[in-house]
Amino acid sequence: MSSEDWSAIALTLRLAGVSTLLLLSLCVPAAWWLARSRSRLRPLAEAAAMLPLVLPPTVLGFYLLLAFGPHGPLGKLTASLGLPSLAFTFQGVVIASVLYSLPFVLQPLLASFRAVRQEELESARLLGANRWQRMRHVILPSCRSGVLSAACLGFAHTVGEFGVVLMIGGNIDGETRVISIALYNQVEQANYGAAHRLALLLLLFSLAALTTVYWLNARKNE
Numbered sequence: 276m277s278s279e280d281w282s283a284i285a286l287t288l289r290l291a292g293v294s295t296l297l298l299l300s301l302c303v304p305a306a307w308w309l310a311r312s313r314s315r316l317r318p319l320a321e322a323a324a325m326l327p328l329v330l331p332p333t334v335l336g337f338y339l340l341l342a343f344g345p346h347g348p349l350g351k352l353t354a355s356l357g358l359p360s361l362a363f364t365f366q367g368v369v370i371a372s373v374l375y376s377l378p379f380v381l382q383p384l385l386a387s388f389r390a391v392r393q394e395e396l397e398s399a400r401l402l403g404a405n406r407w408q409r410m411r412h413v414i415l416p417s418c419r420s421g422v423l424s425a426a427c428l429g430f431a432h433t434v435g436e437f438g439v440v441l442m443i444g445g446n447i448d449g450e451t452r453v454i455s456i457a458l459y460n461q462v463e464q465a466n467y468g469a470a471h472r473l474a475l476l477l478l479l480f481s482l483a484a485l486t487t488v489y490w491l492n493a494r495k496n497e
Contacts, residue, residue, distance in 0.1 A: 276472060282449055283457035284476075290365070290453060291433040294372040298380040298429045299422070301373070306384035307414070310391075325378045332375060336442025339371050343443070361443075368444040368451050375439045380429040387421025388414065420491045427491070431484035435477060 276284075309321050327335060342349045343362040350360055361367035391414055399409045415422065437455040444451025446460070454473055461470035 277469065279448060279452075280457055280469065280473060283452050283454050283473075286365075286449065286451075287434055287453040287455075290368060290372060291430045293369055294376060294433045295380075295426055295430045297369070297373050298376060299426060302377065302380045302384050302425065303415075303422075306381055306388050307410070309381075310385055310388035324381050327375050328378045332436070332438030333442055335375055336371060336439040339367075339374070339439075339443055343367055363443070363445045363447060363451060365444070365450055368440055368453075371439045371443040372433045372436060375436060376429050376432045379432045380425040383421045383424040383428065384418070387418035391417060420494060424488045424491050427484050427488050431481060434480060 305324070309317060309324075314320075340362060341347050343360060344350045345354065345360070350362075353359065353361060361370065395413055395417070396409055399413045404412065434453075435455060436453065437459070440451065440453055441456060441459075444453075446452050446456050452460075454477060458470055458473040458477070461467070461473065
């Protein structure tokens with residue numbers, strides 16, 4: 276592989292790692308609220324969070340590009356703070372990746388949290404555990420497989436992104452050129468040998484990620 280391909284691989288792993296950490300931080304409280312809330316807004320909130328499952332990536336990328344632009348809300352916010360625009364930057368790609376991979380982390384967490392028995396929570400509450408202690412010592416340990424599955428799916432989905440990254444980040448070496456875009460470049464330049472190596476790498480990684488998720492689910496059901 277060329278140095279540009281290795282750079283794309285390193286950038287992809289960095290993007291997936293940062294995005295997965297942010298996704299878990301956001302999705303754990305969000306999934307718990309969705310699993311337990313009786314609010315009338317819950318169906319709308321859940322539908323909005325799952326929208327990237329059916330929304331074409333280029334549509335999400337287009338609207339984010341408008342939001343990041345000089346006349347968009349995020350563009351005006353960063354300008355007022357004296358910060359550079361988020362478009363065509365690694366930070367902008369991270370925000371887009373978090374939004375696009377949101378349902379892939381939220382769904383397994385939601386399923387795990389809905390399976391937590393109310394009796395366990397009541398017992399912990401009667402023993403004096405506050406909300407944070409119940410989350411840390413009761414809920415998260417019993418949902419360990421779901422949390423790990425969510426992390427695997429979020430990481431793997433971010434690694435395979437193309438449309439959203441291309442719309443928001445473009446194709447800048449060392450800044451926004453991830454593996455999927457490097458693969459596209461190699462095909463455009465008719466370097467099919469290099470394209471094959473990158474494609475095989477993504478194929479094997481995707482297979483390994485899904486095998487891990489199914490193994491975790493099998494352990495959970497044993």
